[in-house]
Amino acid sequence: MTIRVLLADDQQLVRVGLRSLLELDGDIQVVAEAADGPEALREAERVTPDVALLDIRMPHLDGLEVTRRLAATQPGIRVVILTTFETDAYIFEALRSGASGFLAKTVSHDELCRAVRVVAGGEALLSPSVTQRVIAEFTRRVEPPxxxxxxxxxxxxxxxxxxxxxxxxxxxxxxxxxxxxxxxxxxxxxxxxxxxxxxxxxxxxxxxxxxxxxxxxxxx
CATH class of the missing domain: 1.10.10.10 (Winged helix-like DNA-binding domain superfamily/Winged helix DNA-binding domain)
Known part of the structure; x- marks a missing residue:
C-alpha cells in the first residue's frame, strides 16, 4: 500500500530534497507540497494524505497551528514536525497540539522513510531524548496537572x-x-x-x- 505524504516547508530546496529521499522507495508518494501554513491546510483538505510533514516555522500559520487545526478537522492525518536544533523548545507544544513525531531536516533517507512508515502505521516517533525534552519542559513550567x-x-x-x-x-x-x-x-x-x-x-x-x-x- 502506498503511503501518501503532504510536504510543507517554506524553503523549496528543503522540499525538493525531502521529496527526492521519500520517493526513492516505491511505497511512499508525495501527493502535495505547500510553502506556508494556509496552503498546507488547503492541500490537506484537497488530498487527505496519510502523513503530513510540517516545518515548524512557516509563514502566516506555523507548524503548531497547522497541527492543531488538522487534529481538530482531519484527525486521521498523522503529523510529523520537521525540526532543527533551534526549534527543540517547540517539541512540548507540538506534542500537545497533536503531532505524532519529530524529524531533523538533516535526516537520512533510511531514517526519513522509516519514520513515515512508523507514523503511518499508527505508532509515534518518540525517542528517549525527545521524551527527556518533554520532561524538562514540564519541570521548567512547574504547572499543575x-x-x-x-x-x-x-x-x-x-x-x-x-x-x-x-x-x-x-x-x-x-x-x-x-x-x-x-x-x-x-x-x-x-x-x-x-x-x-x-x-x-x-x-x-x-x-x-x-x-x-x-x-x-x-x-x-
Whole structure:
C-alpha cells in the first residue's frame, strides 16, 4: 500500500530534497507540497494524505497551528514536525497540539522513510531524548496537572506500569524486558491503553501520563 505524504516547508530546496529521499522507495508518494501554513491546510483538505510533514516555522500559520487545526478537522492525518536544533523548545507544544513525531531536516533517507512508515502505521516517533525534552519542559513550567487523575481509573495496575514506561521513552521491547513479558504482550497492552484512554498514539500517551500526574518530572 502506498503511503501518501503532504510536504510543507517554506524553503523549496528543503522540499525538493525531502521529496527526492521519500520517493526513492516505491511505497511512499508525495501527493502535495505547500510553502506556508494556509496552503498546507488547503492541500490537506484537497488530498487527505496519510502523513503530513510540517516545518515548524512557516509563514502566516506555523507548524503548531497547522497541527492543531488538522487534529481538530482531519484527525486521521498523522503529523510529523520537521525540526532543527533551534526549534527543540517547540517539541512540548507540538506534542500537545497533536503531532505524532519529530524529524531533523538533516535526516537520512533510511531514517526519513522509516519514520513515515512508523507514523503511518499508527505508532509515534518518540525517542528517549525527545521524551527527556518533554520532561524538562514540564519541570521548567512547574504547572499543575491539566488532566484529571481519575481519567486513568479505567486502567489496570499493569497498564499503569506500562504507561509509566511509555512516558519514560521505552519501546515495546524495552517495556517487555522491564516487566518480564514478550514485546507482543507489551504491544497489546499499549494498544489497549490507547483504546481505553481515547488517544491517538504513544505521543499523546506521554503527554497524558504527565498531565494526570502519573509520572512526575522529577522522576517520581
Amino acid at each position: 491539566r488532566a484529571a487523575p481519575e481519567r486513568l481509573s479505567v486502567l489496570t495496575d499493569r497498564e499503569r506500569e506500562v504507561l509509566a514506561l511509555i512516558a519514560a521513552g521505552l519501546n515495546n521491547g524495552e517495556i517487555g524486558e522491564t516487566l518480564a513479558m514478550s514485546p507482543l504482550t507489551a504491544k497489546t497492552h499499549v494498544t489497549r491503553i490507547i483504546t481505553k484512554l481515547g488517544v491517538r498514539d504513544r505521543a499523546q500517551l506521554v503527554m497524558l501520563a504527565y498531565e494526570t500526574g502519573l509520572v512526575r518530572p522529577s522522576g517520581g
